[in-house]
Amino acid sequence: KENILEVKNLKTYYPIKGGFFRRTVGHVKAVDDISFNIKKGETFGLVGESGCGKSTAGRTLLRLLKPTDGEIIFDGENITNLVGNKLRKKRQDFQMVFQDPYASLNPMQNVGEIVAEPIRNYHKGKSKKEIEEEVRNLLNRVGLPQDAYDKYAHEFSGGQRQRIGIARALALNPKFIIADEPVSALDVSVQSQVLNLLMDLQDDFDLTYLFIAHDLSVVKHMSDRIGVMYLGNLVELADNESIYNEPLHPYTQALISAIPHPDPKMKKERIVLEGDVPSPSNPPSGCPFHTRCPMAKEECSEIRPTLKEVKTGHHVACILYDEDVN
Ligand code: SF4
Ligand code: MG
DSSP states (O other), X not given: OOEEEEEEEEEEEEEEEETTTTEEEEEEEEEEEEEEEEETTOEEEEEOOTTSSHHHHHHHHTTSSOOSEEEEEETTEEOTTOOHHHHHXXXXXXXXXXXXXXXXXXXXXXXXXXXXXXXXXXOTTOOHXXXXXXXHHHHHHTTOOGGGGGSXXXXXXXXXXXXXXXXXXXXXXXXXXXXXXXXXXXXXXXXXXHHHHHHHHHHHHTOEEEEEESOHHHHHXXXXXXXXXXXXXXXXXXXXXXXXXXXXXXXXXHHHHTSOOSSGGGOOOOOOOOSOOOOTTSOOSSSTTTTTOTTOOGGGGTOOOOOEEEETTEEEOOGGGOTTTO
């Protein structure tokens, strides 16, 4: 299958200002050189603990943030440095569904206006009636009642608010949607409803998803392939099955070991990581995981492993699997 997105050596650093003159005294290396592709029609899960850079990566890919370095190719076009009208035009094709649907919905607009706004902005020629019809169809499609149209976001439950956010994201008929922790603010009972809705919509609207989550069990439910991030780095990338059944990176192994297994007899011993995640403003030398890695060797503090394909489709950044090092 064709790629819809190609990410090459992407870096997003935030400057740290300090001192009397507010000079740049350092950088938070939120995303520190990641490369991967997303295929048309697939769901790519991006997982990692909070602060690992997954949200920053998502925002950079949609060009809500400016990358520090690297390349983003979307649907065959290099969008790394797009600005102004060209970027605005491209924005129709990629949308974001946010974690907190309430904060991202304007409390002064009714639901009809919230969902209509992107259509009005991008399709100036459409009549009021046309737009209303489109919006009503969208609300229906995401499972909201017809009377939702005239109500305000605060009148809805969290799950329904997320449906409003999804309807709005779909309004311009995008090709690619980044969902950043779209269910982590919702009750567990509602989570699977929203996830199922997203999966249904994927088929109907021909969507490609980048699904960002800290919770591996949520990503498992959704993803074709999964990328695992640690401290701004992509440490493992493989299809869903391989990540769960034969994780290679010691960090992924620890994450997987923390998921409760439905069959207690099958449960492997939990790997508990020592220490805290180091600061992305001062990441460790060598392998970013070496300060916490149960398998670390002496050279791990010197050699920075790169993501390499060690089996078909299974990539890992760890010297244990790197024949050039061993
Ligand atoms: Fe652990 Fe070394 Fe592999 Fe890093 S390179 S994950 S420290 S074994
Ligand atoms: Mg986040």
